[in-house]
Amino acid sequence: MIAPLTARRCQFPPQPDWTWLRWHWQGQPILYEGLTLAEIAARQTGQLACLATPYRYSEGGPVLGADYAGAWLQDLAQAQVMAISPAFMAGWAGQDIAAPAPAVRASGCVIVPPAVGWRDAPDVWQAVCLALAAVKPVYLLEGCA
Numbered sequence: 001m002i003a004p005l006t007a008r009r010c011q012f013p014p015q016p017d018w019t020w021l022r023w024h025w026q027g028q029p030i031l032y033e034g035l036t037l038a039e040i041a042a043r044q045t046g047q048l049a050c051l052a053t054p055y056r057y058s059e060g061g062p063v064l065g066a067d068y069a070g071a072w073l074q075d076l077a078q079a080q081v082m083a084i085s086p087a088f089m090a091g092w093a094g095q096d097i098a099a100p101a102p103a104v105r106a107s108g109c110v111i112v113p114p115a116v117g118w119r120d121a122p123d124v125w126q127a128v129c130l131a132l133a134a135v136k137p138v139y140l141l142e143g144c145a
Helices: 018-025 037-043 061-078 086-093 100-106 122-133
Strands: 031-035 048-051 082-084 109-112 138-141
Touching: 031 037, 037 061, 037 138, 048 061, 048 086, 048 100, 061 082, 061 086, 082 086, 086 100, 086 122, 100 122, 109 122, 122 138
Parallel strands: 031 138, 048 082, 048 109, 109 138
Antiparallel strands: none
């Protein structure tokens, strides 16, 4: 028996597959694409966000991945979005990998900026899948095409 589309929607591929994600989730009221930081700030007032950026999978390794995350945290702060970043925290803690699960659990949404390597980063993919499975909004910022 073939599982209905709604059941398949939460059977996420283990590796990043954005085509699959869009096929199963596009048009759903918790996946938003192409929004600006100002639009997200208006929707997420008073909510903590998880910033999903590549960590060790970015060009330049984990140090650059943590630096990119820090720059995006500043951009979010300027837009009045309070956020935590697994990549930034892992970088400052000297960890080999970024663990998005605790940040996603503590957050009301996940924000994915068009950071270098975001499409191929397993930690970004994991954050998005965890959020969607928990029925939390995911925002793919403007430029994530």
